[in-house]
Amino acid sequence: MIEVENLKKYFSTGILRKRHIKAVNGVSFQIERGETLGLVGESGCGKTTIGRSLLRLIEPTAGKIIFDGIDLLHLKKKELRRLRPRMQMIFQDPDASLNPRMKIGDSIAEPLKLQGGLNKVEIKEKVSELIETVGLNPEHVNRYPYQLSGGQNQRVVLARVLAVNPDFIIADEPTSSLDVSVQAQILNLMNHLKREFDLTLLFISHDLEVVRHMSDRIAVMYRGKIVEIGSVNEIFEDAKHPYTNTLISPASSLEDQLIFEDMKDAWDSGCVFYPRCPFNTVICSKKEPEMVEIGKGHWVLCDRVT
Amino acid sequence: MSLLTITHLKVHFPTQDGMVKAIDTIDLEIANSERLGLIGETGCGKTVLGMSIIRLLQPSTKIEGEIWYKGKDLLKLSEGEMRKIRGKEIAMILQNPTTSLNPVLKVGDQIAEAIQLHQGLDKRAAREKAVEMLESVKIPSPDKRANEYPHEFSGGMKERAMIAMGLACNPSLIIADEPTKGLDVTIKMQIVKLLKEVSRRKSMLFITHDLGVATQICDNIAVMYAGELVEYAKTEDVFKNPLHPYTQGFLNSLPNMGLKPIRGMSPSLIDLPSGCRFHPRCDHASAKCTIEHPPMVEIEKGHSVRCFLYT
Ligand SMILES: Nc1ncnc2c1ncn2[C@@H]1O[C@H](COP(=O)(O)OP(=O)(O)O)[C@@H](O)[C@H]1O
Ligand SMILES: Nc1ncnc2c1ncn2[C@@H]1O[C@H](COP(=O)(O)OP(=O)(O)O)[C@@H](O)[C@H]1O
Ligand SMILES: [Mg+2]
Ligand SMILES: [Mg+2]
Secondary structure, eight states: OEEEEEEEEEEEEOSSSOEEEEEEEEEEEEEOTTOEEEEEOOTTSSHHHHHHHHTTSSOOSEEEEEETTEEGGGOOHHHHHHHGGGEEEEOSOHHHHSOTTSOHHHHHHHHHHHHOOOOHHHHHHHHHHHHHHTTOOGGGGGOOGGGSOHHHHHHHHHHHHHHTOOSEEEEESTTTTSOHHHHHHHHHHHHHHHHHHTOEEEEEESOHHHHHHHOSEEEEEETTEEEEEEEHHHHHHSOOSHHHHHHHOGGGGOOGGGOOTTOOSOOOSSOTTGGGOTTOOHHHHHSOOOOEEEETTEEEOOTTTO | OEEEEEEEEEEEEEETTEEEEEEEEEEEEEETTOEEEEEOOTTSSHHHHHHHHTTOSOTTOEEEEEEEETTEEGGGSOHHHHHHHBTTTEEEEOSOHHHHSOTTSOHHHHHHHHHHHHHOOOHHHHHHHHHHHHHHTTOSSHHHHTTSOGGGSOHHHHHHHHHHHHHTTOOSEEEEESTTTTOOHHHHHHHHHHHHHHTTTSEEEEEESOHHHHHHHOSEEEEEETTEEEEEEEHHHHHHSOOSHHHHHHHHTSGGGTOOOOSSOOOOSSSOOSSSTTGGGOTTOOHHHHHSOOOOEEEETTEEEOOGGGO
16 A cells, blocks of 8 residues: 655754754655554654655655555645545644634535535535544534544544545554543544544554554654564564664663763764664664564564574 | 641632532542652643642632641641742642743753752852752753753753752652653653652652553552542552542553543533542442442552442
């Protein structure tokens, strides 16, 4: 369904001294039709940037993105617009993605109107149907976002996304701002909808436990690179990259020398994880490791392992 | 011995839509050297409880009850007397360091200011102490960092700075309000470890909605729902033997416990449900639960619950 090859996105910041932030620094992955790929990593590692690049909400610096056989980066604006409904993104903060002055019903009707082809009565019917699909009550139609809870608003966002019949959805930390019991409701709903509508999903989160429950395969990201990718089982039972192990049992890596937050600048030569790695060698600081397939579909970016 | 004793505390906010019963009613004790976790969902009243203890609520707030600290009822103290306690005896480490650190003041100066205010040290000594505090929360090159502004700190560093500021005057009671919220796992674990270290031989009210974090730090856990406590137990008992259906539901909705949600939503604090406040969402609710409000009852030593299933 989706094939990403050597995707890069650099941002330049600073007015006097230009500096490049390598937000995404050469990542490759594929997502099969009907599959959920979990993308996990600490904040700032580049997850959202990948999501936004896939939809061309931002223009990647380099790389290749193939969606259902179509080379996205070579599409013209118009062709891209025609493709838009098939690829949708859900963001972390539902309140920010809904128009505060629009009633819930109108919010859900909006994408249907934009798409065209339905008359007023049909749109109304479709809205009621969507409201029910995402577990809201008919009376919510006439309310405003501020009158609903965060969890309910995230359901509205889901209804809006489903309105255009997408094939592929990128969910970017869709439950990070919600309480655990509400998070459980929304995640269960997403899993249910995924099956019902036969969706392909890129599920982004910083919470490995959440990703575990939502995904078929998991990609672990660190500072612009995917350092390991494999099935849920491989990641949890047979993780090979030292960083993946840190995420799985954070308590075991609590040595005080690990106050790595200080190092704001990206490590420019060698392995990205070198400064934090408990097993690093001199070579790791100089030679950039390459992604190697150590088992079928299980890829690791670490020279010591491969 | 008990350091803080809260009895029959009610905190209500008059609003346009009606009276918000944020706390109604809480009885709670924190012993010397006890680390008590307060858990519950957003909006159940955790922050308001913390703010009532250090009396930082707006004047229009309606407060009833008593909060005894070292022989004084804090609710009866004048603002002047309270100022001597706030920060010095009882420190609150607030949720969201981004808004509670002053963006235009250097981090070191902010901490030094707090020290000067309470300990009567001169500027130079306060400044030295501030650097010392930054060092104690393991901020690398603290003397350099003290000269930086909050925006130059990462999320985890800001939280460390907040903790340093809270501890600067060596308080007996620390109220920490969701200090790990929004932090990445590895950084979260470092902050947890730090809080555990610095709260040794002190009392702490640790407010969180992250049960995993609470278990790492706390001796006892109080579970709050819609303005009142519904369960209180030793930390391990909350996990091994949760009694209240809300506590059970809360645990089951965690990702590593199966992601089974509690149906329905938290109630409005203006229009609280009759009887047991949890009954509209409870699978065990009987007719009695819809009418009568269950009392908090101690079922085993140190394990109390507010539920008719056990009485
Ligand atoms: N528009 C932008 N301009 C400059 N830097 C950006 C921009 N968007 C993101 N970044 C930087 O790129 C990096 C990755 O960000 P992001 O993809 O949002 O990470 P994540 O979603 O994993 O938290 C961060 O260092 C961030 O500061
Ligand atoms: N100043 C205020 N005026 C009116 N309502 C308030 C005020 N402060 C808090 N509340 C309400 O009190 C309830 C408890 O809030 P809070 O203690 O912040 O919850 P939490 O458990 O998330 O910390 C919420 O419903 C909140 O909206
Ligand atoms: Mg992001
Ligand atoms: Mg709060």
